[in-house]
Amino acid sequence: MHTGYDDLNELMKTSQDLAFTIELLQVESASEYEHESWQLTEAEKLDSIPTLKDEGNTLYRTGNIQGALEKYRTALGYLEQLMLKEKPNDEEWTRLNQMKLPILLNFSQCKLDEKDYYAVIEHTSSVLSYEPDNIKALFRRGKAHMNVWNIEEAKSDFDKVAALDSTLLASVNSLLKQLSERVKEKDEETKNRMKGKLF
Template sequence: MQSNNANNEEKLASGKLEKDQGNEYFKKGEIKNALRHYHLALFHLNGLQNNKTFAVFRKEQEEEPKNDPLQEDITKTMSVIYSNLAACHIKEQNWDKAISYANKALKHDPENTKALFRRAQAYINEGNTTRAREDLEKLTVKNPDDAAVKREWYNLKMKDKEQDEKQRRELKGMFNRKKKQDEKEEEEKKIEESEDDTYTSASASSSKTNPMEPRFIELED
């Protein structure tokens, strides 16, 4: 068991090293390199959680598990890495991926406020203002004076305004198209009625012509 823990500690250390290297690349704006190191960090850490070899048949597994500092460290480190991956994808404006990684970060550590903040950012930019508002409300409860959170509230307000204006434009466009279609149909109806009146008038005029009188006289050579 001791050797297994030692192996896990070694992998955790390697994962943290890759994470730190990813952080350095992120600070320099080299997002692709940052992503590569974050994924390498996960490669070292995946499979380490609750890795209890030969513990399946142990009676204590049926009891409430005790706090394991190593497992807690692994879990929190993975949450940080997933949150940092979300930050990378926000930089790249990949909102779906940012939300997905933020969700993974929060699954590992529900108290990861950075992951919650980044998910709110991605939701705002994606246009999901309902979910963004839920996340910002949670963040405001945790830290009501946070300037970054207040800034995202403002961004959310602007996104709401933008969506309202877009909806009004779309409704106005639909109304104008309907109006033009109605005007076109009305014009076509008038043309048809005019043609009917002309045909009726012509028919009435021709009925007054002497049936014995030739209507067309052909010239002879």
């Protein structure tokens, strides 16, 4: 048999014992390293969710958006896995879903900071399907709609926020003013581009 490598060909002709040298760099106990998802029991996944959320919050506060997203994504993944084992709308499923919603809101805030507006709309809409009056979800979704030029949807979300929490009226009015100015600028820009053009 010819392998294309002389040293390997020689080794194949006359079998020889192989000797390996293994260097142990570090020994870690089970509690010292992060387990892969598939290694965790359902109870371990459930127990780790509040910790993952807290770690994500800490990372977010320090400006580490990517790190926070990763923690929230892991927590959401665990919750999804656990929810799949339950019958939708049963007591345990509902309890897990209640744990999921605040993490989904935090995840959405990170996505808003990253300017991933369509992801924000998707995730906040998911929260709003269970909690239609969730002010944070409405406010974040309104901002996302505003940035992707869904003008009517943005106005609708901001109007709901103002109706639900009058302390946010100044913020909502400021955003609505910005939205109105942006629409005006866009209309003016379109008007100038169309000037002198006949169809």
